[in-house]
Amino acid sequence: MTREMLPKTSSRNQLEDALDVDVEDLQTLGTFIINTAKDEDTSDLSILIQSIGTSCKYIANCVRKLGLANGKLGGKAGTENVQGEEQMKLDLVAHEVFSRGLDRSGRCTVMVSEEVEELIPCASSPHGRYVCVFDPLDGSSNIDCSVSIGSIFGIYKATERGVFNPKDALQPGKDMVAAGYALYGSACNLVLTIGGCVYGFTLDSSLGEFVLTHPKIRVPPSGNIYSINEGNSKFWDAGMANYVNHVKNIQDPPRSLRYIGSMVADVHRTLLYGGTFSYPSDSKSKDGKLRTLYECFPMAYIMEKAGGAASDGKNRILDITPHHIHQRSPIHMGSAEDVKEIERFLTEQ
Ligand code: AHG
Numbered sequence: 509m510t511r512e513m514l515p516k517t518s519s520r521n522q523l524e525d526a527l528d529v530d531v532e533d534l535q536t537l538g539t540f541i542i543n544t545a546k547d548e549d550t551s552d553l554s555i556l557i558q559s560i561g562t563s564c565k566y567i568a569n570c571v572r573k574l575g576l577a578n579g580k581l582g583g584k585a586g587t588e589n590v591q592g593e594e595q596m597k598l599d600l601v602a603h604e605v606f607s608r609g610l611d612r613s614g615r616c617t618v619m620v621s622e623e624v625e626e627l628i629p630c631a632s633s634p635h636g637r638y639v640c641v642f643d644p645l646d647g648s649s650n651i652d653c654s655v656s657i658g659s660i661f662g663i664y665k666a667t668e669r670g671v672f673n674p675k676d677a678l679q680p681g682k683d684m685v686a687a688g689y690a691l692y693g694s695a696c697n698l699v700l701t702i703g704g705c706v707y708g709f710t711l712d713s714s715l716g717e718f719v720l721t722h723p724k725i726r727v728p729p730s731g732n733i734y735s736i737n738e739g740n741s742k743f744w745d746a747g748m749a750n751y752v753n754h755v756k757n758i759q760d761p762p763r764s765l766r767y768i769g770s771m772v773a774d775v776h777r778t779l780l781y782g783g784t785f786s787y788p789s790d791s792k793s794k795d796g797k798l799r800t801l802y803e804c805f806p807m808a809y810i811m812e813k814a815g816g817a818a819s820d821g822k823n824r825i826l827d828i829t830p831h832h833i834h835q836r837s838p839i840h841m842g843s844a845e846d847v848k849e850i851e852r853f854l855t856e857q
Pocket residue numbers: 593622643645646647648649737769770771772787797
């Protein structure tokens with residue numbers, strides 16, 4: 509049946525009405541990334557991203573089943589990661605799913621995971637040409653109360669195809685070739701950039717596919733929401749305290765505070781609605797909390813590609829050259845005008 513044979517009623521055609529879906533622009537993550545594969549290089553990257561998409565679907569399933577799985581997926585694992593943080597069972601499951609998927613993709617030489625102290629060489633990728641850094645499960649403290657959580661990833665090119673070079677995992681953020689995150693929220697979204705625009709997909713569980721729903725996402729130039737853990741305010745320096753005080757006193761329109769405590773969820777809202785997300789330096793944690801390589805870099809890369817900004821308070825996040833795979837960085841990201849204003853307050857002291 510051709511499209512012409514389906515007369516349009518309102519904005520849908522008869523088939524769309526019958527199925528109760530809009531199929532006119534149906535594009536899955538699979539077709540989207542295959543269409544971006546212009547040469548041998550990008551086809552390797554497409555395969556890598558396909559494998560990440562599958563891992564995210566697998567984790568989304570685990571998240572949905574978590575409360576029904578008789579404690580097999582929920583709760584603490586009884587172990588700690590390299591940062592001394594308690595690991596949850598889902599942290600470990602998500603790490604296994606991500607790392608096995610990347611290894612089997614055959615396109616990755618080395619990986620960095622929040623959950624593993626050392627670099628992870630990819631045993632089954634003798635010809636891999638990419639490096640993948642990831643936070644398999646972001647927002648661990650929200651796992652057991654059904655609040656939104658996510659996964660974050662960033663991809664670099666390896667210096668030499670099939671060669672495990674530890675230095676490849678310490679490239680500046682601006683040298684990433686792709687980055688993305690999955691949000692396991694009221695819907696499951698996958699947000700992705702392969703260096704151009706930022707695209708958002710929504711998981712259609714009846715199809716088992718990520719469907720393109722948010723083409724060419726642009727973060728508003730300024731916004732009315734700020735997002736920061738105010739429980740740490742006693743440790744803030746004067747610049748940070750003055751900025752938050754200033755924001756609270758803006759009248760027209762008044763600003764709102766929103767803080768979920770899962771970076772993926774807080775940044776996703778910031779990307780769509782505008783405003784800022786901050787995890788600043790303070791007297792307790794000079795470098796903030798969030799990890800440069802697999803939390804700050806991918807989110808900063810996405811934010812910039814969507815027209816926003818990401819700063820450590822003084823300098824662009826993506827200009828940092830990391831010296832350790834698990835190092836941390838303060839971060840302020842979101843609408844470009846609002847991030848500039850934060851920088852002004854932080855550098856005026
Ligand atoms: P993770 O679960 O991967 O360790 O990350 C948690 C992070 C991040 O998601 C969030 O923005 C931040 O921790 C929240 O920290 P606070 O509870 O200190 O506000």
